[in-house]
Amino acid sequence: MIIISRLLAKLTGIVLAILVIATINFTLVHSAPGDPASVIAGQSGATDEKFLADLRAEYGLDQPFLVQLGTYIGKIARLDLGYSYRQRRPVTDLILERLGPTLMLTLSAFFLSLIGGVTCGALAGLRHGKWSDLAISLVALLLYATPVFWLGLMLVLVFSVQLEWLPAFGYSDMRSDSFGPLAYAWDVAKHLFLPAVTLGAIYMAVYTRLMRSSLIEVAAEDHVKTARAKGLGEAAILRGHMLRNAALPVVAFAGLQVGAMVGGAVVVETVFSWPGLGRLTFDAVTARDYPVLLGLFLVMSVMVIAVNLLTDLMQRLIDPRMAVN
Amino acid sequence: MNETLRTFLSRPAGIVGLTILGLVCVVALLAPVISPGSPWDMAGMPFARPGEGGMWLGSDTLGRDVAAGVIHGARVSLLIGVSSTLAALAIGVTMGAIAGFSGGIVDLIIVRVTEVFQTIPNFVLAILLVAILTPSLTTIILAIALVSWPPLARLTRAQVMSVSRREFVHAARCQGQSAVSVLVRHVLPNAISPIIVTGSLTVAAAILIEAALSFMGLGDPNHMSWGYMVGAGRTVIRQAWWMSVFPGLAILITVVAINLVGEALNDALNPRIARS
Numbered sequence: 257m258i259i260i261s262r263l264l265a266k267l268t269g270i271v272l273a274i275l276v277i278a279t280i281n282f283t284l285v286h287s288a289p290g291d292p293a294s295v296i297a298g299q300s301g302a303t304d305e306k307f308l309a310d311l312r313a314e315y316g317l318d319q320p321f322l323v324q325l326g327t328y329i330g331k332i333a334r335l336d337l338g339y340s341y342r343q344r345r346p347v348t349d350l351i352l353e354r355l356g357p358t359l360m361l362t363l364s365a366f367f368l369s370l371i372g373g374v375t376c377g378a379l380a381g382l383r384h385g386k387w388s389d390l391a392i393s394l395v396a397l398l399l400y401a402t403p404v405f406w407l408g409l410m411l412v413l414v415f416s417v418q419l420e421w422l423p424a425f426g427y428s429d430m431r432s433d434s435f436g437p438l439a440y441a442w443d444v445a446k447h448l449f450l451p452a453v454t455l456g457a458i459y460m461a462v463y464t465r466l467m468r469s470s471l472i473e474v475a476a477e478d479h480v481k482t483a484r485a486k487g488l489g490e491a492a493i494l495r496g497h498m499l500r501n502a503a504l505p506v507v508a509f510a511g512l513q514v515g516a517m518v519g520g521a522v523v524v525e526t527v528f529s530w531p532g533l534g535r536l537t538f539d540a541v542t543a544r545d546y547p548v549l550l551g552l553f554l555v556m557s558v559m560v561i562a563v564n565l566l567t568d569l570m571q572r573l574i575d576p577r578m579a580v581n
Numbered sequence: 582m583n584e585t586l587r588t589f590l591s592r593p594a595g596i597v598g599l600t601i602l603g604l605v606c607v608v609a610l611l612a613p614v615i616s617p618g619s620p621w622d623m624a625g626m627p628f629a630r631p632g633e634g635g636m637w638l639g640s641d642t643l644g645r646d647v648a649a650g651v652i653h654g655a656r657v658s659l660l661i662g663v664s665s666t667l668a669a670l671a672i673g674v675t676m677g678a679i680a681g682f683s684g685g686i687v688d689l690i691i692v693r694v695t696e697v698f699q700t701i702p703n704f705v706l707a708i709l710l711v712a713i714l715t716p717s718l719t720t721i722i723l724a725i726a727l728v729s730w731p732p733l734a735r736l737t738r739a740q741v742m743s744v745s746r747r748e749f750v751h752a753a754r755c756q757g758q759s760a761v762s763v764l765v766r767h768v769l770p771n772a773i774s775p776i777i778v779t780g781s782l783t784v785a786a787a788i789l790i791e792a793a794l795s796f797m798g799l800g801d802p803n804h805m806s807w808g809y810m811v812g813a814g815r816t817v818i819r820q821a822w823w824m825s826v827f828p829g830l831a832i833l834i835t836v837v838a839i840n841l842v843g844e845a846l847n848d849a850l851n852p853r854i855a856r857s
Contacts, residue, residue, distance in 0.1 A: 402836075403829060405793060412818060413822055417822075515702045560701065
């Protein structure tokens with residue numbers, strides 16, 4: 257029963273979020289300078305009066321505001337995100353074909369940053385006050401303040417231009433799959449490495465700082481002292497009594513950062529020409545292709561909500577207490 | 582207050598941060614004096630290496646002086662960082678104070694809206710806002726404020742709720758003071774210090790968002806900014822590293838300085854947390 261009511265609460269939350277996002281989208285279309293129809297058309301159709309009139313009829317732009325909002329939400333419910341008059345394709349298709357690379361990039365950066373941050377933070381926390389703690393904390397402080405696009409460019413400068421170890425941009429160099437799926441996967445992985453590290457590094461810095469202070473706090477707790485008093489080795493104390501407790505707030509926080517991470521992916525994909533939603537966003541910004549931008553905002557928001565559910569689940573796996581509450 | 586100041590100045594991080602930040606502010610204020618003329622004007626040969634032709638940070642693809650751009654860019658970064666944070670504070674503190682003080686259905690609605698705004702990808706919303714409302718200083722400040730207020734609202738709400746339970750607030754209520762007066766004169770002044778700390782860190786985040794927006798080509802076209810410079814130099818990074826390295830360093834240094842100041846402020850204003 258508890259599970260069902262929790263699930264219902266979650267579902268209403270999600271529906272509410274999507275409604276709010278749709279309303280933001282719609283309000284934006286209306287608050288833009290000029291005619292809403294020309295916003296929907298993007299700049300391409302702004303000159304053709306007949307075309308604009310057709311759009312007005314399709315979106316019911318002569319109707320009262322609330323009726324229009326209803327029409328718009330109805331379209332979204334049917335997965336119709338509008339039409340890109342620039343690319344001459346439905347927005348839903350454009351977004352769907354770019355979804356894979358973005359998920360790949362964001363998820364690898366997410367796990368990279370979480371694993372790296374928890375490890376580095378634990379190392380720094382254990383050597384609290386020693387030089388290795390100082391070094392890790394300093395690097396984290398600097399990384400935390402680095403603009404993500406600049407970090408990407410610097411990594412390109414070092415690893416692609418100077419050392420020539422990794423490709424600077426793109427998804428794959430292979431024109432055909434005649435090299436076999438394994439070679440193709442290796443090629444994509446090589447292209448994924450720098451973007452994932454760039455996006456992950458910034459968040460790794462955040463998690464490192466958090467894990468460090470969290471571990472220092474846990475280390476001072478009574479149950480750790482008890483474990484030490486009963487003669488348990490340091491490694492066993494760390495594994496059995498400290499890591500899980502210290503990592504909990506980090507995982508909870510990481511879940512909240514996914515939205516920011518998707519935003520970071522937009523910038524990283526722009527730097528590395530990674531063919532995902534971010535690159536699509538950049539192209540849509542450059543072309544002022546508003547239907548694509550509006551659709552992207554909606555889809556990325558839904559993506560974040562989905563990942564939030566996932567991290568919620570992860571927390572439950574780490575912390576059995578949460579399953580009860 | 583004296584104690585606060587002493588704690589702040591006893592932190593090396595605070596002094597280092599404040600010094601760097603002071604320097605950046607001086608550069609921003611005196612930009613027309615240090616580097617007269619428009620940073621958009623051609624100053625020499627395009628692709629001049631640092632030091633060449635009297636331009637100590639080199640020139641960009643159109644022969645504009647990179648150093649002049651870095652100096653003038655400080656103005657936009659600081660202006661947008663501070664004003665968007667003030668706007669975010671205005672929205673966040675108002676929402677949080679109303680929610681925390683009134684409770685009930687009003688609180689529930691504000692909390693839910695804040696949660697939604699915190700889940701949606703901030704930067705994507707900022708892009709959407711600026712792109713549709715057309716890029717200018719005002720729309721950029723508005724967009725950054727609209728994506729930065731939720732954490733401030735949550736914090737204010739929590740602070741107001743905890744302060745409202747204290748005895749002096751009950752006393753003020755018993756005296757028959759109006760709700761607004763109790764909130765503004767007794768609750769908020771005692772709830773404000775962590776909000777100031779978070780606000781200072783919001784400035785740093787706002788500068789990073791502005792940089793990313795102008796990197797994507799959504800900066801104010803009338804003002805030179807660091808993000809724009811990195812974006813413009815990006816395509817020629819193989820031939821000319823200096824065009825993107827220096828403006829990026831300027832962002833990094835400014836943001837580090839603000840974060841250091843924020844951390845020292847935290848130690849000074851929240852002594853209980855600092856001591857543990």
